[in-house]
Amino acid sequence: MSSITTREAPRGFSFAEYMTCLTGIVWREGLRFLHQRERFVSALVRPLVWLFIFAAGFRQVLGISIIPPYETYILYEVYIAPGLMAMIQLFNGMQSSLSMVYDREMGNMRTLLVSPLPRGFLLFCKLLAGTAVSLLQVYAFLLIAWFWDITPPSSGYLTVLPALILSGLMLGSLGMLISSGIKQLENFAGVMNFVIFPMFFASSALYPLWRVQEGSPYLYYLCEANPFTHAVELIRFALYGQVNWISLAVVASCTIVFMIGAILAYDPSRGLARRGPAGGEG
């Protein structure tokens, strides 16, 4: 019993250990996603319903004039495609947040958080993993949409990738921030009503903002202030090989703010500690 008398020297963590951890978290998220086929299907069906039914019905009602980044008159379907891509990421971000509440109830979050690596890094890995899953969903959607004559320039499929990563991170960290405040699983319905729907409808996803401005200037300001609008516009421009700098700035700053907020919310000396024992505790 004498060998265990000294204090271990701190040895820190190597870059390789960080990378192992990151790939492990992304790998697990991917595996879980593959096991949840219903989740994949519903993630695809939702935007496709909008595309096939809503857009087809609305095409005649809503004329779209030539607005950047489009250079010709476009069909309504083409207009809402970027909005639907962002919608996929919005749902995925909130669903990851749902899974974090679920994880916390089931205790999986605990497994993650007792990892010795810095907690901020663990949460960042979790966000990246969620974003990677959303990319799979978005590209599957784009593939189907291609057969529906939504054919952005082929280089657009590549240039949209960084935009999607950034918007995925923004929406994911927003979801994570919200999840830290949700106590129970059932509250996800509240998230739907108070976060997803207002963000989606008060944005440029379904209608160009100049149209909104004609109807209601106040709503227009609200839409302009909505980070989701900027996620949509960032994706829309990137899909056509262009950069919307204002949207990029808004999305990037929101990502930073939400991410710091989420990491603070999961900081043991703040967020979780205040709320008392998590579910399932004796």
Added chain:
Amino acid sequence: MTSPAPIAEPRESAPKLDPAAVPALSIDAVSHAYGQRRALMDVSFNVQPASFTALLGLNGAGKSTLFSLITRLFGIQSGRVGIFGHDVSKSPGEALRLLGVVFQPRTLDLDLSLTQNLLYHAALHGISRREAAARSAELLGRIGLSERAGSKVRDLSGGQMRRLEIARALLHRPRLLLLDEPTVGLDVKARADIISHVRQLVTEQGIGVLWATHLFDEIMAGDDLVVLHQGKVLAQGPMSRVVTEAGAQDVNTAFMRLTGAQVMPGGGA
């Protein structure tokens, strides 16, 4: 309610090792409150390396809160928690890498295979894939689940899941193992298996174990005992001493005398 004479010198109650020894776990004057409700009050005790320490308390005594503080799920409001001398608040990384935990609720991914669960955990500790695969295979062999390596965790029995969770907690070769009521919901055979497995870890690998329970029959004569009741440590020390000092014949009666609690027949509190 008459409480017995206070148990002697709670702060200096680790006499069996040389004083220079760094305890596997040291809890020093820890208090914790949820708003107005005080869950832990000035709790202090040590777990020595290669020892089995039973944390005995009723549901709601504060055991899970204490576990959440040790594993850094909650911030420490006052007091200090050290793992082999590393302060959990100041250097959590160094402290947590020496710690293995089995939480009371199941924390496995049910849809992933046994091996996948272990590999994920290894990755969280930065253990390379090759090394992780070797260790997983070895640990699965030790808990007798090698043949199930590729099947989904969902298909395992309760006892098998617990064994897997213990194996997972050992994957990064911790020197302190915490288990929060690990036998809850298991049948007699599975319980006995788990207990003997963990006791083996203490004797063969020198791991310090903190075993939270409300079941008296899981505690043996040679164990260290910490009695936690309504957030306070009522007694601590070698089990035989705690029992004698409470003027009792067995843990059951000692616990009853200490807490004034009604003890259910059948060995549970």
